[in-house]
Amino acid sequence: MKNIKNISTRAILLGGLALGLYSCVEDDDSTTNTGVDVVIQNVKLDLNQFRKADAGVMMQAFYWDVEPRGAWYDEVSSKIDDWAASGVNRIWLPAPGKGQSGGFSMGYDPSDYFDVGEFDQQGSVETRFGSRAELESLIQKSHSKNIEVVADIVMGHNSGGGLQENPFRPGDTEVYSLFNEDNGNASGKFNRSYEHFHPNDIHDNDEQALFFEKTDLCHDQQYVQDWLWGRDDSVAEFYKSLGFDGWRFDYVKSFAPKWVTAWNDKVGGFSVGENFDGNEQVLKDWVDASGSPAFDFACFYRLDETLDRAKDLTALGDAGNMLRKLDPDNAVTFTANHDTEKDPNPDNRISYANKLLAYSYILTHDGYPTIFYSDYENDSFKGKLKDLILIYNTIATGDVEVLVANENEYIMRRNGTGSNPGLILYMNISSNTKQYEVSTNWNNRRLADYANNSKATPVTDGSGNTTIYAPGKSFTIWSIAQ
Numbered sequence: 001m002k003n004i005k006n007i008s009t010r011a012i013l014l015g016g017l018a019l020g021l022y023s024c025v026e027d028d029d030s031t032t033n034t035g036v037d038v039v040i041q042n043v044k045l046d047l048n049q050f051r052k053a054d055a056g057v058m059m060q061a062f063y064w065d066v067e068p069r070g071a072w073y074d075e076v077s078s079k080i081d082d083w084a085a086s087g088v089n090r091i092w093l094p095a096p097g098k099g100q101s102g103g104f105s106m107g108y109d110p111s112d113y114f115d116v117g118e119f120d121q122q123g124s125v126e127t128r129f130g131s132r133a134e135l136e137s138l139i140q141k142s143h144s145k146n147i148e149v150v151a152d153i154v155m156g157h158n159s160g161g162g163l164q165e166n167p168f169r170p171g172d173t174e175v176y177s178l179f180n181e182d183n184g185n186a187s188g189k190f191n192r193s194y195e196h197f198h199p200n201d202i203h204d205n206d207e208q209a210l211f212f213e214k215t216d217l218c219h220d221q222q223y224v225q226d227w228l229w230g231r232d233d234s235v236a237e238f239y240k241s242l243g244f245d246g247w248r249f250d251y252v253k254s255f256a257p258k259w260v261t262a263w264n265d266k267v268g269g270f271s272v273g274e275n276f277d278g279n280e281q282v283l284k285d286w287v288d289a290s291g292s293p294a295f296d297f298a299c300f301y302r303l304d305e306t307l308d309r310a311k312d313l314t315a316l317g318d319a320g321n322m323l324r325k326l327d328p329d330n331a332v333t334f335t336a337n338h339d340t341e342k343d344p345n346p347d348n349r350i351s352y353a354n355k356l357l358a359y360s361y362i363l364t365h366d367g368y369p370t371i372f373y374s375d376y377e378n379d380s381f382k383g384k385l386k387d388l389i390l391i392y393n394t395i396a397t398g399d400v401e402v403l404v405a406n407e408n409e410y411i412m413r414r415n416g417t418g419s420n421p422g423l424i425l426y427m428n429i430s431s432n433t434k435q436y437e438v439s440t441n442w443n444n445r446r447l448a449d450y451a452n453n454s455k456a457t458p459v460t461d462g463s464g465n466t467t468i469y470a471p472g473k474s475f476t477i478w479s480i481a482q
């Protein structure tokens with residue numbers, strides 16, 4: 001269709017003209033006119049008809065130092081209905097075991113893996129997150145909404161044991177490697193002693209990164225393997241019996257990838273590793289070695305670099321600089337987590353000003369996206385995140401083709417599959433509304449912005465070409481409309 005006329009939405013309303021003949025490009029401040037939204041809503045398709053077989057995003061269901069202490073599982077339970085309605089198919093819960101700091105612990109100082117809030121030790125019966133009964137109730141609630149529950153597994157190091165003389169650390173009087181019924185392990189399961197940590201009779205260390213040097217678990221010890229995953233009453237089997245469906249492995253740099261393989265071989269289920277590294281090849285090598293997906297820290301850092309630091313989107317178009325570009329099926333994407341959000345270094349987190357732009361990226365590309373609790377439960381983001389999750393779960397499918405990547409603009413097309421039309425993402429970090437003539441897969445079709453940031457309804461010509469728009473410091477996501 002040549003000679004597309006530009007008229008205002010107000011004129012359409014007043015004149016009652018057929019929308020089909022016109023392309024409306026007015027991205028003005030007409031949001032006060034509620035009638036405009038009614039008209040534009042009417043041209044949009046119900047995306048639910050395009051729901052993907054593998055629809056779903058993961059919710060990281062906690063932030064650092066969650067409150068209220070002792071009632072977090074109940075707090076999360078109260079959110080499940082809404083999250084399920086938004087298209088969440090997994091929640092990632094904090095490490096369930098009792099930590100050294102008891103009711104204050106965020107779970108990364110594991111003392112008793114089997115005490116998920118039922119033994120009086122480390123100053124508390126409940127964990128920071130609640131009681132065992134509250135955990136089981138949350139898991140049940142999640143399952144009733146077809147949401148899987150992922151446990152955070154901290155198996156690199158331990159904390160909170162008793163003082164012990166350690167012949168492998170002669171002269172060191174500060175080794176807390178004794179874990180038994182009287183020393184941080186009231187469950188009596190997986191009692192530990194100095195020989196289960198490094199150095200020991202097998203070797204000095206496992207040549208992996210050290211986190212808690214003196215209580216760095218040695219997975220080469222058969223006893224440690226048996227209790228973590230091997231036995232029928234192992235940690236892995238116990239968590240599975242509680243109802244956990246999957247595993248998020250904490251700080252996998254501190255032990256060999258083959259131990260993740262061994263855990264998964266024993267109990268199965270979804271898994272993702274936290275390999276805290278912005279180098280995409282390091283991530284890919286770990287995925288290949290472990291057989292497990294990994295968080296895409298490379299994608300996270302590329303988004304931070306382009307949006308926050310360089311203020312130049314060109315690198316988003318570069319080949320191979322993220323795990324999701326190398327191996328999308330094994331990339332778990334994210335824009336924030338409990339660590340990045342509290343990092344005082346702005347280079348390690350994506351600014352609030354650019355947060356939704358970053359989400360527009362991960363929720364339109366391939367990879368399995370994670371939504372961070374504090375972002376979703378932020379009223380200024382929630383509505384947009386719901387729109388984006390719906391888009392991810394429906395029309396974010398087919399091959400990824402980058403059409404434009406320059407300083408201010410990034411335009412990417414998902415080509416769709418079968419009757420699923422796919423989408424076009426247009427990110428714009430300049431201050432002004434931008435427009436671009438693009439080639440689409442849709443001929444003679446009206447388009448709409450399913451991100452609800454533009455009111456334009458451009459129409460494609462017989463070859464699929466049209467002009468799309470993106471407001472300043474914003475994004476639009478185009479697909480076919482009525």
Ligand code: ZN
Nearest residue numbers: 206218219220
């Ligand atoms: Zn070892």
Ligand code: ZN
Nearest residue numbers: 308346349350
């Ligand atoms: Zn930043």
